[in-house]
Amino acid sequence: MVTIRDVAKEAGVSVATVSRVLNSTGYVKEDTRVRVMNTIQKLNYSPNEVARSLYTRESRLIGLLLPDITNPFFPQLARGIEDEVHSHGFRLILGNSDEQLEKELTYLQTFTQNHVVGMITATTSLAQKLYEGLTFPVVFLDRSSDQYPSVYADGFEGGKLAAEEIIKRGSKRITLIKGPVNVKPAQERFQGSLSVLSQSDADFYVLNTNSLAFDDAQKWAKEIFQKYPETDGIIASNDIVAAAVLHEAFRLEKSVPDDLQVIGFDDIPQSRFSFPALSTIRQPAYEMGKQAACLLMKCIKKEPLIQKQVQLPVTFIERNTTRKVEEHG
Template identity: 45%
Template sequence: MATMREVAKLAGVSVATVSRVLNQNGYVNQETEKRVKEAIQTLNYKPNEVARSLYKKSSRTIGLIVPDISNPFFPELVRAVEDVMNIYDYTVILCNSDEKGDKEKEYIDILKQRYVDGIILTTNQLTSEELSDINVPVVVLDRPLDHSFPSVVANNYEGARMATNYLYKQGCRRIAHIQGPLHVVNALERFRGYQDEMKSLGLWDETLVFIGNYQMSEAKIATMEALTNQKIDGIFAGNDVMAAGALKAAQQLGLRVPEDLAIIGYDNIPLAEMTTPELTTISQPIYDMGAIAARLLVKKIEGKPIDQIHHVLPVKLVRRESTR
């Protein structure tokens, strides 16, 4: 593998001149620059990207921190971010925090040491003060913090009201909600939308709410307990993974879906079409969310004006077999 010194020797210039050409830093006359580039091509010289990152305090790299890559919602977000970043010649470093604040902080320290140019966060373990100390551009995706940082989210509140009202129109009157983690903003927004819609229908009953933590197994256990102890004819689950858990619980108890129990999920991930029956769900524009967040971050990194800092994208109901 060729070295910078060999490039300099072939071009008849100093190593410092080669460095200036590579980093586009400092004046080099046109003829000299041409000789250096020809030498680079002849020797097939590949710059040491780590060294260049240290010198320029930039790496053409961004960090993407997700809370749980095993949740099928996040791979589609990751794909969108990666697709857009590749267009702008940025590499994406994926970090899985497992919903742990300490692990998230550790990842951020590592990313800063690698001189990433920006970070996209789909977690909300850190405070605004902690994020402000990062000192690189940050965009928040799916789980908003406050208005200090650009953000991209779906309209979780309206989606929850839409799901609850649809179950009501299907004839359900004992509508339960499987709630996501209590510390996650979008889970709280979906709960709030469900609660407000139930109150407006005169059906609010706090005993109809149980926690599934966005996990299939926890949702299944909670659903079996709820269905065993009280009358429920509809379930709005805070994500499709929990809806699948509720479906498994109903089937295990011998209940027919949707005849005995209607179920609606949230997200519209591929899993929703793989269950039997297929899940009715609230569809988020997952790919669009990731793509918009990536473009926002590129603008932040490159110092370009941002027309709209906060994006709240609409959701829609997708009717399938788990409702009547």
């Protein structure tokens, strides 16, 4: 097999130079770079790991099933997974389920057909029963499971935290946005908030919604201020819904956080740039992805799992859509 040394020799440069060209690091003269590239092509050189597995018949593919990559929470998960599996020489087949059974079944078939060595699913798993028949390990991500290794954030605790923080900061007429019934983590955080609100002396209003998507969020936002105009605190089902709420609040010239506090959920990268910057409950998305990939790697390598369920902590990120505790504590 062609090695990096063969390339260096043929191109008349050092191994370090070939490495610099491959990694786009350090300075390499343009004509040297072109010569190295041409040599790589001529010798059909492919770097390390992957080249080796060309000679084995082992697949290095891992299936990843997400609800919808256009929700900004999921690219973070996906990057955490990819960075981890990439370092072990594995690659991802990506599928979006849109929480539909047929798409989920189709991807299960695709993964099987392509001999994936394992799978990570962050979807609602309407076909959970079908997973029993799979011949490769499965890790659940952003979903808890008694049966399968799983990595998830403590949604119930996150929901509690959101309600506690908004009450502590003086909201008395709180709106709790209930996410879609079929999205389990959204329901867990809803239940967490509900448990705190129902034991508090705050009035509260629950708004039913059936989506966490951009295009619907503006509709919910308008609905809240029509149905409960005197609300002074809103716990949103995720940061996207919170962003839409903030936007509508400004349109109505409400003063945030003085007259209205807003708390999101997820801490997607955009939230720190909203104005005011969004206070939210942070799920460590990238870390969750990484941990799920670590669990799956262990399953694939048949190493013992010390911990089958990994629950990561959530944290309250205090920014400017909530008041300071001193003012109201």
